[in-house]
Amino acid sequence: MTTKKNVKDNETCPAQVLLKQLSGKWKPEIFRLAMDGALRFNSLLRQMEGANKQTLSMALRELEEAGLLQKVVIKEKPLHIEYYLTENGKSLIPILKQMENLG
Amino acid sequence: MTTKKNVKDNETCPAQVLLKQLSGKWKPEIFRLAMDGALRFNSLLRQMEGANKQTLSMALRELEEAGLLQKVVIKEKPLHIEYYLTENGKSLIPILKQMENLG
């Protein structure tokens, strides 16, 4: 057997993958804020008291790599960057809404 | 102002609370297995290769405290304990199913 399928199908369940993509100290909050519209780095940093650049940067990158957020560079006066939910990210909104109703 | 409401309403969003209750290295998997029926400690330990007693014990306790799992002592031959989803826990099943369909 060369396929090595018995290694552990730990991450074969999409729900588990999603849960992990949204887990971490700040990711749930980032996602929630993203549901309300575009996010900017420094603005996020101010909104999420207690968080720091490093962690925020990591969290954003991971959400981006997970295909839930996308980065858009805005070439304006002081040049800034906005993060939006991707279509994939938006498809999670109804699920999050349902979760809110269970609390 | 004595109520100190400005401290951060970090955890006022039920969806975020839920996400955190299900986050951790093993909790998503425990929850998934619990969806299929009763769980026993040593059996879980064997199924989840790589996990250890300590962590598993913690995860089960936290899921119990979150009101998603309940512990039932079975007074039989070697006396064992089973963990089941509570009604609250079961109410998450459709949400997890939806997540699976997005993956």
Add this chain to the structure above:
DNA sequence: GCAATAAGTCAGTTTTTTATGACCACTAAG
């Protein structure tokens, strides 16, 4: 060229989570 704003990165430290191995409590059989 120099300062200001936005969005980061980097090295190093602290905090939080997980993992390890030894040990404990209960029950039942031999």
Add this chain to the structure above:
DNA sequence: CTTAGTGGTCATAAAAAACTGACTTATTGC
């Protein structure tokens, strides 16, 4: 009273995640 099965706890170690402060890159304005 010793051994075996189930379900843990405890102290400690290792690994992962988060935090800190200094520094960087890019752009516009002076």
